[in-house]
Amino acid sequence: MKKLGTLLFAIAILALGACNQSGPKEKFLPPSTGGINSLTVVMDTELWKGPVGDKIRDEFAAQIIGLPQIEPIFTIMQLPPKVFKGTTTYSRSILYVEQDSTSLAHIKDDAYAKPQKVAVVTGPTEEVLIKNLDSLAKRAIKEFKAVEITEAQHRFERSLSKDKALEEEFGISLKVPSLYKVGKREDNFIWMDIQIPKGTMNIIAYQMPWDYFKSDSTLVEDIMRMRDSIGQKYIPGPDMPGKTTYMITEKAFSPYVFPAEIGGKKAAEVKGVWEIHGYPMAGPFLTYIINDKENNRKMILEGFTFAPSTEKRDYMFELEAILKTVSFEPAEEPVSD
Known part of the structure; x- marks a missing residue:
């Protein structure tokens, strides 16, 4: 033998x-x-x-x-x-x-x-x-x-951001590297990013009603509708005379959706490509739609990269690693009379 x-x-x-x-x-x-x-x-x-x-x-x-x-x-x-x-x-x-x-x-x-x-x-x-x-x-x-x-x-984890925007707005925490900075904070929306060669890496967070997604049969269309509405409201593209530019989901290819677990909660993992409505820009995104039943909401975390003519695998992998550190504060007990 x-x-x-x-x-x-x-x-x-x-x-x-x-x-x-x-x-x-x-x-x-x-x-x-x-x-x-x-x-x-x-x-x-x-x-x-x-x-x-x-x-x-x-x-x-x-x-x-x-x-x-x-x-x-x-x-x-x-x-x-x-x-x-x-x-x-x-x-x-x-x-x-x-x-x-x-x-x-x-x-x-x-x-x-x-x-x-x-x-x-x-x-x-x-x-x-x-x-x-x-x-x-x-x-x-x-x-x-x-x-x-x-x-x-x-x-x-050797050098983490001390910004409390996510805790204050959504009652969640993420282990985000200190080089990421919050660039936009509005009611129900936080956007942080970091400069990389030829572009940026980005993290956004927002919440949706618990019953926003009505049916499994329309899940992909509902995800695209959600992302497009958030992009139109919060994520503008470059200034173009006579045009309104903003982030949407790439129309030529439907995103991929997988079951996942993140932060101890069931979730949907969504992978696809974003583009800018009215302007030739695009890149990959990774979204987690988290079932936060304790707070009667869907908590949305997304990472996306803009890095033209550059390999993006490791950028998106870092964003995935960051998003997977999410933890949820316990829901507050209702105050009895």
Whole structure:
């Protein structure tokens, strides 16, 4: 029988070491490294060039929906197993693939560094490897993304805004980096942004009545109507003689809607493209429509980016990481007579 690869052997040694240690003392692990949304794929180069590599690229470098241009879920760096040692093992997200007599498809936490996710896929043939990749890909992508979100939040939590506009207006809090500034605050609307090369990243917040969305069958149309009305009222475009410009939802493509949970509450996650009515500007947006039943409202949080001729994946990922830090203050108890 062929021996298991370097990674599986190391994981077994780590497990044995943990069993032999007395007491609750933890083994020291170095901090994980790597750029946000990067994935280290450890596998034989010949496998990488063939159908197994094609399957990995199809799954882990698939196009992100909701962006105006093609960008992959992860930026992949492939390494052959013989160079997977030392600091290369500290990558935060790792996919280890090996042709071996044992068939495996599982995910290991913190094997070499912390925090870290290591997805391990083995199999005796290319067909089995592809089958195992297919069975694991969805969960692996979800777990890789979760560890990347946590890392993004860790990075910006070092310097947070002390502005209390969101707490005062809506009774919510967000962990927003200190470089974001509130540029507009009106009744039921807050807009904050940050300057980036060639553009801006933006966060807006507002609330809608609990019963605003009447039917699942008209949900997408109702979302677009809501966004367009808010854009017309609060988000103007460039000044154009004889024209009124403002943000609307891109009309050529309907936004994507997914179930989500955020701030401990059920929500709808909406991804799509915004444009400016009456002016050639556009970019991606991410909206969370949160069921805040305790306050009898739908709480709306949105991030959008304007960065022409620039890749926007990591900008939108940062906005997602910020929005997912939302927390709600407890609803006030009614005062009895």
